[in-house]
Amino acid sequence: xxxxxxxxxxxxxxxxxxxxxxxxxxxxxxxxxxxxxxxxxxxxxxxxxxxxxxxxxxxxxxxxxxxxxxxxxxxxxxxxxxxxxxxxxxxxxxxxxxxxxxxxxxxxxxxxxxxxxxxxxxxxxxxxxxxxxxxxxxxxxxxxxxxxxxxxxxxxxxxxxxxxxxxxxxxxxxxxxxxxxxxxxxxxxxxxxxxxxxxxxxxxxxxxxxxxxxxxxxxxxxxxxxxxxxxxxxxxxxxxxxxxxxxxxxxxxxxxxxxxxxxxxxxxxxxxxxxxxxxxxxxxxxxxxxxxxxxxxxxxxxxxxxxxxxxxxxxxxxxxxxxxxxxxx
Ligand code: DGY
Numbered sequence: 519x520x521x522x523x524x525x526x527x528x529x530x531x532x533x534x535x536x537x538x539x540x541x542x543x544x545x546x547x548x549x550x551x552x553x554x555x556x557x558x559x560x561x562x563x564x565x566x567x568x569x570x571x572x573x574x575x576x577x578x579x580x581x582x583x584x585x586x587x588x589x590x591x592x593x594x595x596x597x598x599x600x601x602x603x604x605x606x607x608x609x610x611x612x613x614x615x616x617x618x619x620x621x622x623x624x625x626x627x628x629x630x631x632x633x634x635x636x637x638x639x640x641x642x643x644x645x646x647x648x649x650x651x652x653x654x655x656x657x658x659x660x661x662x663x664x665x666x667x668x669x670x671x672x673x674x675x676x677x678x679x680x681x682x683x684x685x686x687x688x689x690x691x692x693x694x695x696x697x698x699x700x701x702x703x704x705x706x707x708x709x710x711x712x713x714x715x716x717x718x719x720x721x722x723x724x725x726x727x728x729x730x731x732x733x734x735x736x737x738x739x740x741x742x743x744x745x746x747x748x749x750x751x752x753x754x755x756x757x758x759x760x761x762x763x764x765x766x767x768x769x770x771x772x773x774x775x776x777x778x779x780x781x782x783x784x785x786x787x788x789x790x791x792x793x794x795x796x797x798x799x800x801x802x803x804x805x806x807x808x809x810x811x812x813x814x815x816x817x818x819x820x821x822x823x824x825x826x827x828x829x830x831x832x833x834x835x836x837x838x839x840x841x842x843x844x845x846x847x
Pocket of ligand 1: 568590591592593594616752802803
């Protein structure tokens with residue numbers, strides 16, 4: 519039987535699916551790099567988490583029989599894809615199944631930050647609410663405001679629909695990486711500077727690449743409105759986090775809602791002390807159904823590769839041309 523190495527146990531049927539065709543080894547933790555390299559020796563498939571770094575050293579430690587790296591995430595910035603392709607290792611990810619959950623989470627952050635939900639909750643729990651007053655804990659309007667989306671892939675589009683159809687928001691989009699036109703009614707494309715200056719809410723939905731690293735830094739924060747609220751449910755390093763802390767402290771922008779962090783799980787110094795931000799621990803896809811579906815998809819990616827087929831969601835199909843022959847067992 520081929521051997522599949524999972525870092526952490528998965529919710530849902532994924533492990534049972536894998537056991538039909540492979541020996542499944544669950545490491546039970548995100549291991550330090552040297553231990554992880556030792557654990558993957560001889561594996562035919564890896565099913566890592568976004569916290570595992572899959573680099574050339576891991577691939578070489580696994581050995582030439584390794585067929586597939588099926589990341590348990592839609593993002594795959596933790597995987598050195600060119601190194602996988604060079605070794606004929608297919609890389610799979612888990613798109614679509616987490617689009618709605620992540621878009622819902624972006625809207626939750628938008629609403630919570632605008633309407634000061636977390637501050638209000640804390641006031642209630644700590645006995646600091648002494649009765650209704652006309653100017654108590656005022657927040658920002660959401661309905662009819664302008665939302666700027668940086669990135670218009672699956673999740674960006676799902677956020678646009680929620681904002682436009684649910685909250686009557688005007689939606690601006692900056693996505694120079696889109697292969698074609700926006701093709702979404704009620705949504706207008708614009709340059710980054712124009713979006714930064716016009717939007718009441720700015721939400722990041724781009725993958726982390728060399729181009730998007732620190733796409734939002736001090737100069738971009740300066741261009742935003744003083745009333746702007748910045749949201750990030752994509753990847754932390756898209757935002758220069760120390761610069762954001764500075765902007766939140768100085769009132770350069772009104773607030774931020776974050777689900778991801780530059781040095782995750784750590785946060786930039788001072789961020790936790792900013793009352794004008796809402797902080798979530800990377801919960802974008804964290805619903806029971808979504809996490810089970812991600813597992814099913816990752817398992818399907820593994821099983822297809824082990825059968826010698828292209829995984830249903832493969833980010834480097836070109837690796838199939840030059841790879842080793844499929845694992846048998
Ligand atoms: C992903 O899939 O990339 C998310 O960050 C975790 O679900």
